[in-house]
Amino acid sequence: MNNEMLLEKLAACIAACNHCADACLEEENVHHMISCIRTDRVCAAVCTAVHQVAATQYTNMVDLLEVCVRICEECAAECEKHEHLHCQECARACRECAEACRSFMN
Numbered sequence: 366m367n368n369e370m371l372l373e374k375l376a377a378c379i380a381a382c383n384h385c386a387d388a389c390l391e392e393e394n395v396h397h398m399i400s401c402i403r404t405d406r407v408c409a410a411v412c413t414a415v416h417q418v419a420a421t422q423y424t425n426m427v428d429l430l431e432v433c434v435r436i437c438e439e440c441a442a443e444c445e446k447h448e449h450l451h452c453q454e455c456a457r458a459c460r461e462c463a464e465a466c467r468s469f470m471n
Contacts, residue, residue: 366468368422374458374465375416378437381458382409385444388451401443401452408440408459415466430466437463 386405389398415433418426441459444452 366465366471368419368469371419371465371469372416374462375412375419375433378458378462379409379412379416381455382406382412382440385451385455388449392449398447401447404436404440404443405455408436411436412462427470430470434463434466437466 382405386402386409389395389402389405392398411433415426415429418429437459441456441463444456444459446452
């Protein structure tokens with residue numbers, strides 16, 4: 366996994382999380398989506414921070430990447446609880462981002 370590929374996966378995850386959170390806000394039973402919205406927003410924020418650091422080609426990012434893996438997995442698990450297409454797409458992007466972070470650390 367190179368830096369450019371990591372940046373692509375982070376950007377895709379950020380976009381998916383933001384789209385999912387926005388789409389959840391439009392759902393009829395939005396109160397059932399609060400945890401999903403919150404997790405999406407936190408995941409997007411963490412991925413944005415990691416993206417900004419990775420863009421500088423800073424090499425000592427293990428701690429940041431570990432946090433990113435955890436929040437991406439948490440977000441994926443939350444989104445997988447819902448059948449909405451935007452949630453399923455977000456879960457997939459989060460899982461791919463977590464895997465990219467793991468690969469980059471190795």
